[in-house]
Amino acid sequence: MNWLFRYANPHNFMRLSGVVLPFTALATVLLLALGLYLGFTAPPDYQQGRTVLIMFIHVPAAVAAELAYGAIAVCSLLSLVWRHPLSDTAARAAAPLGAIFTALGLVTGALWGKPMWGTYWVWDARLTSFLLLLFLYMGYMALWNAIEDETRAARAAAILALVGAVNIPIIKFSVEWWSTLHQGESIMSGKLAPVFLTPLLLMISAYALLFATLWMVAIRTAIVERRARNLMQGGA
Amino acid sequence: MFDMGEFGFYIWGSYGLSAVTLAGVTLWTLAGWRAANRKLSALEPRAPRKETKT
Numbered sequence: 001m002n003w004l005f006r007y008a009n010p011h012n013f014m015r016l017s018g019v020v021l022p023f024t025a026l027a028t029v030l031l032l033a034l035g036l037y038l039g040f041t042a043p044p045d046y047q048q049g050r051t052v053l054i055m056f057i058h059v060p061a062a063v064a065a066e067l068a069y070g071a072i073a074v075c076s077l078l079s080l081v082w083r084h085p086l087s088d089t090a091a092r093a094a095a096p097l098g099a100i101f102t103a104l105g106l107v108t109g110a111l112w113g114k115p116m117w118g119t120y121w122v123w124d125a126r127l128t129s130f131l132l133l134l135f136l137y138m139g140y141m142a143l144w145n146a147i148e149d150e151t152r153a154a155r156a157a158a159i160l161a162l163v164g165a166v167n168i169p170i171i172k173f174s175v176e177w178w179s180t181l182h183q184g185e186s187i188m189s190g191k192l193a194p195v196f197l198t199p200l201l202l203m204i205s206a207y208a209l210l211f212a213t214l215w216m217v218a219i220r221t222a223i224v225e226r227r228a229r230n231l232m233q234g235g236a
Numbered sequence: 237m238f239d240m241g242e243f244g245f246y247i248w249g250s251y252g253l254s255a256v257t258l259a260g261v262t263l264w265t266l267a268g269w270r271a272a273n274r275k276l277s278a279l280e281p282r283a284p285r286k287e288t289k290t
Contacts, residue, residue: 040237050240053247057254100261108250115243210258214265221265224272231279 008078008086010223017216024216028209035202042195054112056199059187060207062105065133066168067208068098071215072140073165076158086219088154089226091161092144093218097211099137106130117181125174126182129167136164 035056045052075091078084109127110120121127140157147153175184186192192200240247 049243050247051243053240054250057250061254097261097265100257104254104257107253111246111250111253115246210262214262217265217269221269221272224269224276228272228276228279231276 008084010086010226013086014220014223017220021213021216024209024213028206028213031202031206031209035199035206038199038202042199045196048116051112051115052196054108055196056203058105058108058112059200060203061101061108062130063204064207064211065098065101065105065130066171068094068101068211068215069133069136069161069165069168072098072161073168076161079154079158080162086223088150088158089222090215090219091158092154093222094215095137095141095144097214097218099134099141101207101211102130102134102137106134122181124180124182125178126171126180129171129174132167133164133171136160136167140164 039053039056042052044050071094072091075087075094079087079091106127109130113122114120140160143157143160144153147156174180175182187197187200
């Protein structure tokens, strides 16, 4: 675990992320451009027609939302076990980004659902568990803001994040465990034609990298804000 | 390539909303970074310096 703590040091994190950030930002733009180009030049799906284009932004948003929650859960575990302050900062910084990706996944899903299912929303297991993810994000952020003492807030938020992590496998396997209107697993099952799979994987990578880039900036912001706060308290 | 037929509202609506949201969250994150740095820069000259005994 020593390597983790070495990079979890705020000074080392600022140095390392400063080097990595331009590359992740550039890779995000390139992957987005390529994914969109291949997506828009793909032929219409034999069942869905051109609405298949929504898949290239809906699925990546949902993956990024779950990735962000996974990041929060891992940081929360590190925080509870090793009490490392950067873990709390990292977990807190990921929450608004994850909430935005979740909301985007829900809205684009609704806009895909209307022409395909005839309805924007249905209370099936996948959609409901994904809506629950949005509530978990909101609750997590509200908890951080509700408790004044940062150490106590971090501990309470970390516990909530770990309890809520149960929802991630539920989202993933909901289409197998219950009969849902939402379609089943298509990426890993090999049912998706390469002409759709390639742009989809590129867009998923782009969204994941966008999340990683914005997350690093958000953590750097929180570190700088903490330094400013310490200076204000020290200079008072 | 850009003709979406009868589903234009749903497809362009999804893409438009995603573009605006992702651009917005990127700008918001960068604005936060700039604001934090401005705040730190304003405070640093006032920070107490360690006195050295000569």
